[in-house]
Every structure is written in C-alpha cells, then in structure tokens.
Amino acid sequence: MGVLLFLLFLLTASTATADEDAFIGVNIGTDLSDMPHPTQVAALLKAQQIRHVRLYDADRGMLVALANTGIQVVVSIPNEQLLGIGQSNSTAANWVSQNIVAHYPATNITAICVGSEVFTSLPNAARILVNALKYVQSALVASNLDRQIKVSTPLPSSIILDSFPPSQAFFNHSLNPVLVPMLNFLQSTGSYLMLNIYPYYDYMQANGVIPLDYALFEPLSPNKEAVDSNTLLHYTNVFDAVVDAAYSAMAFLNFTNIPVVVTESGWPSKGDASEPDATIENANTYNSNLIRHVLNNTGTPKRPGMAVSTFIYELYNEDTKVGSISEKNWGLFNANGEPVYIMRLTGSGNVLSNDTTNQTYCTAKEGADKKMLQAALDWACGPGKVDCSALLQGQPCYEPDDVAAHATYAFDAYYHKMGKAAGSCDFNGVATITTTDPSHGSCVFTGSLGMNGTLVNVTMPSFNSTSSDSPADYFHRSAFMRLVVMIGVVFSFAAYL
Numbered sequence: 001m002g003v004l005l006f007l008l009f010l011l012t013a014s015t016a017t018a019d020e021d022a023f024i025g026v027n028i029g030t031d032l033s034d035m036p037h038p039t040q041v042a043a044l045l046k047a048q049q050i051r052h053v054r055l056y057d058a059d060r061g062m063l064v065a066l067a068n069t070g071i072q073v074v075v076s077i078p079n080e081q082l083l084g085i086g087q088s089n090s091t092a093a094n095w096v097s098q099n100i101v102a103h104y105p106a107t108n109i110t111a112i113c114v115g116s117e118v119f120t121s122l123p124n125a126a127r128i129l130v131n132a133l134k135y136v137q138s139a140l141v142a143s144n145l146d147r148q149i150k151v152s153t154p155l156p157s158s159i160i161l162d163s164f165p166p167s168q169a170f171f172n173h174s175l176n177p178v179l180v181p182m183l184n185f186l187q188s189t190g191s192y193l194m195l196n197i198y199p200y201y202d203y204m205q206a207n208g209v210i211p212l213d214y215a216l217f218e219p220l221s222p223n224k225e226a227v228d229s230n231t232l233l234h235y236t237n238v239f240d241a242v243v244d245a246a247y248s249a250m251a252f253l254n255f256t257n258i259p260v261v262v263t264e265s266g267w268p269s270k271g272d273a274s275e276p277d278a279t280i281e282n283a284n285t286y287n288s289n290l291i292r293h294v295l296n297n298t299g300t301p302k303r304p305g306m307a308v309s310t311f312i313y314e315l316y317n318e319d320t321k322v323g324s325i326s327e328k329n330w331g332l333f334n335a336n337g338e339p340v341y342i343m344r345l346t347g348s349g350n351v352l353s354n355d356t357t358n359q360t361y362c363t364a365k366e367g368a369d370k371k372m373l374q375a376a377l378d379w380a381c382g383p384g385k386v387d388c389s390a391l392l393q394g395q396p397c398y399e400p401d402d403v404a405a406h407a408t409y410a411f412d413a414y415y416h417k418m419g420k421a422a423g424s425c426d427f428n429g430v431a432t433i434t435t436t437d438p439s440h441g442s443c444v445f446t447g448s449l450g451m452n453g454t455l456v457n458v459t460m461p462s463f464n465s466t467s468s469d470s471p472a473d474y475f476h477r478s479a480f481m482r483l484v485v486m487i488g489v490v491f492s493f494a495a496y497l
Contacts, residue, residue, distance in 0.1 A: 021295075021297055021307060022294045022295060022297055022307035022308055022309045022310070023051065023052050023294075023295075023309045024052070024290075024291050024294055024295060024309070024310055024311075024312065025050070025051075025052030025053055025054060025072075025074070025309070025310070025311040025312070026045075026050055026052070026053055026054070026311060026312045026314060026315045026332070027053075027054045027056070027263075027264060027311050027312065027313045027314040027315065028041065028053055028054070028055055028056070028062070028314065028315045028316070029056060029314050029315070029316060029318045029321070029331075030056070030059075030318075031318035031319075031320045031321040032316055032317075032318055032319055032320060032335050033319050033320050033335075034335045034336075035316075035335065036316075036335060036336075036337070037061075037065075037366055038059070038061040038062045038064070038065035038066075039065045040337070040366070040434070040436070041062065041065065041315075042062075042065040042066055042069060042071075043434075043436040044315075044333065044337050044434075044435065044436055045066075045069070045071055046069060046071075047435055047436050047437065048435075050071070051070065051071055051072060052071070052072045052074075052309075052311070053066070053071055053072075053073055053074070053311075053315075054073075054074040054076070054113070054263060054311045055073065055074065055075050055076055056076050056078065056116070057075070057076055057078050058075040058076065058077075058095075058099035058100075060099075060103075063075070063099075063103045063107045063109075064103070064107070066107050066108075067103065067106040067107045068106055069108075070108060071108060072108050072110045073107055073108060073109050073110065074109075074110060074111040074112070074113060074263075074311075075099060075100070075109055075111075075112055075113070076112070076113040076114075076115075076116065077095065077112065077113065077114050077115060077132070077136070078115075078116075079115050079116060079118065079121060079122045079125065081095070082114065082115040082118065082122065082125045082128070082129070082132055083125050083128065085114070085132045085135060085136065086125065086128030086129065086131045086132035086135070087128055087131070088135070089135045089138065089139075091135075092132065092135035092136050092138070092139050093135070093138075093139040093142065095136070095139075096136060096139035096140060096143065097139070097143075100112070100139075100140070100143070100145065100149065101143050101145070104145060104148070104149070105148075109148075109149055110148070110149060110150065111149060111150045111151070111152065111191075112136055112140075112149060112150070112151050112152075113152065113153060113154055113194065113263065114129070114132050114133050114136055114151060114152070114153045115129065115132070115153050115154075116153070116154045117154060117155065117156045117196065118153060119155065119156070119159055119172075119175055119178075120156050120158065120159070126175070126178050127178070129153060129178055129182065130178060130181045130182050130185060133151055133152075133153065133182065133185050134185065136151050137151045137185070137189060146189070150189070150190070150191040150192065151189065151191055152186060152191045152192060152193065152194045152261075153182070153194060154194040154195070154196050154263040154264065155193070155194060155195055155196065156196050157195060157196060157197050157198070157242050157245075157246070159171055159172050159175060160172075160242070160245050160246060160249050163241070163242060163245040164226065164228075164241060164245070165227075165228035165229055165230055165231070166228055166233075166235070166241050166242075166244035166245040166247075166248050166302065167228050167230040167231045167233075167244075167248055167302075168230060168248065169244075169245035169246070169248045169249045169252075170248070170249050170252045171249045171252070171253070176253070179253065180253055183250060183253060183255045183258060184255075186255075186258050187255055187257065187258055191258075192258060192259045192260060192261045193246060193250065193258050193259070193260050193261070194261055194262075194263040195242075195243070195246055195260055195261070195262055195263065196262070196263055196264040196265070196313075197238075197239055197242045197243070197262050197264070197265045198264070198265060198266070198313075199215040199216075199237070199238035199239055199242075199265075199267075199286070200215065200266075200267050200268065200277075200278070200286070202215065202238050202242075203215035203238070203277070204275070204277070210238065211224065212277060212282075214226070214236070214237060214238060215237070215238050215286070216237075216267075216282060216285045216286050216289060217236075217237045217239065217285075217286065217289030217290060217293055218285065218289070219236075220236050222234070226241065228301075231301075231302070233301035233302060234301060235301060237293075239262075239265065239290065239293070240300040240301060243260055243262070243300050243302075243308055244300045244301060244302040244303070246260050247260065247300075247302055247303065248302075259306070259307070260308060261308075261309050261310075261311075262308060262309070262310040262311065263311050264311060264313040264314075265290060265310055265311070265312065265313060266283070266286070266287060266312050266313035266314065266330050267282055267283040267285075267286035267287060267330070268283060268326035268327075268329045268330050269282075269283035269284075269317075269329050269330070269331075269340050269341065270325055270326065270328075270329035271324065271325050271326035271329070272324055272325045272326070275324070275325070275326050278325075278326045278329070280340065280341045283330075283340070283341065284341045284342075284343060284344065285344075287312060287332070287343060288343045288344040290310065290312070291312075291343070294308060294309065294310050312332065313330050314330050314331055314332070315331060315332060315333060316331040316332075316333050316334070316335060317329050317330070317331035317333070317334055317335070317340060318330075318331065319335075336432050336433050336434065337433070337434040337435045337436060338360070338433060338435065339435070360420060360433050360434065360435055361412050361415070361433070361434050361435070361436065361437060361438055361445060362408075362411040362412045362414070362415035362416075362424070362425035362431050362432070362433055362434075363408045363411060363412065363431065363432060363433075363434050363438055364404045364405075364407040364408045364411060364430060364431060364432075365429070365430050365431060365432045368404070368429075368430035368431075369430065370403050370404075372428060372429075372430045373403045373404055373407045373430050374403050374407075375428075376407055376410075376411070376427035376428060376430055376431070377403060377406050377407040377410050379427075380407075380410035380411060380413070380414045380427070381410055384410075384414050384417075385417075386410050386413045386414045386417060387413065388409070388410055388413070390409065390443070391406055391409055391410075396441070396442040396443045396444070397409050397443035407427075407430070407431075408438055409438075409443075409445070411425060411427060411431045412438065412445050412446060413445075413446050415431075415433075416446040417446075
C-alpha cells in the first residue's frame with residue numbers, strides 16, 4: 001500500500017511558464033452551511049502547507065486572513081459583476097483599488113480571474129469579456145502592479161472541439177471573434193490560458209469509450225494507450241490529452257507561446273445511483289495521481305517538461321451547492337477540517353511529507369455561547385478529570401484569559417484523554433474537531449507533534465446520559481453546585497494560550 005501521506009505540500013512558484021516548476025493549488029468554494037471563519041481556513045492552509053489558492057471572489061475577510069502568510073492568491077471577479085466592469089473603465093479601476101491595491105503586497109495576490117466559464121455560464125457577457133480584461137489590466141498598470149499580477153479568465157474545456165486526437169483540436173469557431181482578441185491580450189501581457197479540466201465528466205459522458213483507468217491517471221498497458229494518429233504521441237490519461245488539445249487549438253489560431261494553467265480539476269467522492277464512479281477511492285486515486293503528475297514536472301506528450309500548474313477543485317465539500325449529490329462532494333476536507341480521505345502522495349518528487357492523519361484537536365466552536373462554554377469547562381476540569389493546572393495564572397497556558405481559550409485547552413485535553421473516541425469532542429455542541437494545532441508559544445497542547453500525551457482507555461460518558469457523571473447532566477445543575485465545583489477546581493485551572 002505504501003506510506004499514506006496527507007495533503008498537498010506544494011512547491012513555490014509564481015506564474016506558470018516553461019522554465020518554472022509547476023505547482024498545485026486549491027480552489028476555495030464557500031457553499032457550506034457551516035463555512036469556517038477565514039482565519040480557520042488560513043490556519044488549515046498553513047497547517048497543510050498549501051501555498052497557492054484560488055478564491056471565487058475577492059472576499060475581504062479571506063484576503064485579510066491570508067495576509068502575511070506567503071500563500072499566493074488568485075482572486076476572482078464573479079460573473080455577476082462582469083457586465084459592470086466590462087462596460088466601465090472606472091468601475092474596473094474601483095474594483096482593483098478596493099480588492100487588490102488595498103491588500104497587496106501583504107496579501108500575495110498573483111492573478112485575477114475575470115469571470116469564470118463565461119462562454120457557457122454567461123454567454124451574453126462574452127461580448128464585453130475582452131474589454132473587462134483590458135480595463136482590469138489598465139487599472140493594474142496605473143497602480144504599477146501589472147508585472148506582479150496576471151489577468152485571465154477560466155475557460156471550460158468543452159469549447160475545444162474535436163479534442164482527440166489532440167493535434168487536430170480547435171476551438172468552437174463561433175467563439176473566435178472573442179477568443180482571438182482574448183488570446184492576443186494574454187500573449188501581449190505575458191499571461192496564461194486558464195482552463196478547467198474535468199476528466200470525470202469526460203468519462204461519464206463517453207458511454208464507455210473512455211476507460212476509467214485512463215481518466216484516473218492509472219497505469220495502462222501500451223496497447224491501451226491512446227495514440228495521436230498525426231503525431232504518433234501516446235497518451236496515458238485524459239488530462240494530458242485535453243491540455244495538448246488546448247495547445248493545438250491555440251496554435252490553430254496562430255498562438256504558440258501562451259502557457260496553460262488548469263484552474264479547476266478534481267473528482268467527486270460521492271454521487272447518487274447514476275454516478276457509481278463518484279467514490280472516495282476514485283477521488284483519492286485521481287487527485288493523488290494528479291498531484292504527483294503535476295509536481296514531477298512531467299508535462300504532456302506534446303510539451304514534455306512544460307509546467308502545467310493546477311488548482312484542485314476543491315478545498316471543502318460544499319453541502320449547500322445546488323445540484324446532484326456529486327456536486328456537493330468534490331472537497332478534500334469537511335467543514336470541520338477533517339480530511340475526506342487521506343491522499344497517497346508517495347513518489348511525488350520534492351513534496352514534503354507530513355502525515356497528519358492522527359493530528360486532530362478539539363477546540364471551542366467559534367461563536368459558541370459563553371455560558372455553555374463555561375459549563376463545559378467546569379465539567380472538563382471537574383468530573384471530566386482533566387488536569388487543568390497549566391491554566392493557572394503564571395503557567396504557560398494562562399493567556400489569553402477568556403473562557404473560549406480556557407475551554408479549548410480543557411476540551412482538547414479531555415479529547416486526548418479519551419483516546420479521541422467518537423463523541424469525546426462535542427461538549428453539548430460547543431466543541432469541534434480541527435487539524436490545526438492550537439498550541440501557542442510555550443503552551444503546548446496534548447496532541448501536538450512531539451508530545452507524548454497519555455491516551456487513557458476509559459468509557460466516554462454520553463452527553464445524552466442521565467448519569468450524574470455526564471456532562472449534559474452537569475450542565476443543568478444548580479448554580480450552587482456549579483460554584484462548589486468551580487471552587488474545587490480553581491486551583492487546578494486558569495487559562496489557555
């Protein structure tokens with residue numbers, strides 16, 4: 001089986017040109033019923049050493065949270081704002097001022113996506129797409145940021161027709177009045193073609209013509225490889241074939257030096273009855289193989305060694321996304337920071353290894369009721385038998401002196417004391433599991449790397465239990481009894497961080 005490694009330790013790179021190493025990034029969608037706070041998102045990215053992200057907007061909170069992290073950020077102008085920007089130079093200038101200039105360079109913004117899949121999702125705006133690109137570029141020039149920040153627009157691979165063999169692929173001719181000036185813009189500004197590639201959909205729509213292994217980057221015997229009859233190049237996966245088709249389609253229009261960056265690619269981990277290949281195993285296989293393929297600078301058969309930097313779709317499962325079950329399940333993580341699956345990244349070149357599969361922590365849920373947190377803290381440091389001595393004034397975890405910080409320390413200690421058993425990080429709904437180590441300074445939590453916390457094999461009291469020893473029962477005791485317990489534990493706890 002090989003060593004199971006966790007997620008996406010990425011090489012640093014800026015733009016995708018032929019002489020630079022490729023990078024892997026992630027898209028961050030926000031259609032979640034319990035979307036993590038931007039600071040939690042940034043903490044997850046840093047913990048997983050994800051160095052490149054793409055946002056679907058230019059959310060101020062996210063840009064602030066990503067400041068001074070070193071993470072390279074692609075921001076987006078949503079389609080609903082595209083018409084306004086494409087029809088007004090001043091509107092574009094205002095957008096750049098508010099969303100780029102206000103955050104750069106603290107937030108390392110490297111590119112702007114002007115709309116997304118405009119030809120298919122908002123065709124009436126296609127006529128002003130090039131204007132929008134030029135207006136945004138002009139605003140960057142005026143701010144002296146055009147060399148640092150590239151401007152482009154993500155295209156769906158479906159606009160490439162006759163995509164196999166790749167050597168004879170071409171763009172939908174009806175789009176040429178927009179595509180030709182757009183490619184001229186990309187070439188003149190040193191930008192790149194942004195392309196969304198989904199081998200999952202190609203496989204699903206091929207009615208058995210495309211083998212599953214060919215879609216998943218799995219090894220193929222030579223007689224099963226797809227051969228371009230014009231070039232005699234062999235293709236072992238859908239991804240490379242589509243990238244080379246894009247190069248050929250651009251060459252058909254006499255553009256041969258525009259690099260490709262894949263702004264979206266992935267595989268769903270769950271689907272309905274009509275999507276039997278949307279499974280955790282296939283999602284893991286595709287994304288693990290894709291990451292290895294990209295970071296090894298393999299390139300494509302047409303352009304071997306040419307960087308094809310790629311953004312995985314996507315960071316989180318999005319449970320409120322409209323559509324089929326699979327639409328909600330492209331994520332690498334659940335909202336609480338737990339991985340949907342553990343990626344297999346052995347043999348991925350210089351990618352750093354960091355198996356965090358057992359590195360989970362229990363923290364106070366953001367925005368939780370302070371009285372509920374206090375009651376849970378009282379229980380953990382009392383009947384829960386957590387050693388809260390590190391929270392005493394003058395001890396490493398005293399600061400900051402607030403109930404959420406205190407509770408986080410106590411919750412995590414109890415969680416590890418219980419061997420991270422199911423239900424041991426709930427505390428009547430005010431706690432949550434995270435992969436981000438809450439240790440700070442000299443305050444080192446039990447489950448932190450390098451710590452040898454003892455995991456006691458005891459029975460976890462149920463929060464639904466009526467036992468006098470259960471947290472749920474304890475939370476509803478009289479104020480007098482709570483005061484007695486608090487006095488009893490006051491010498492054994494204080495604060496966290």
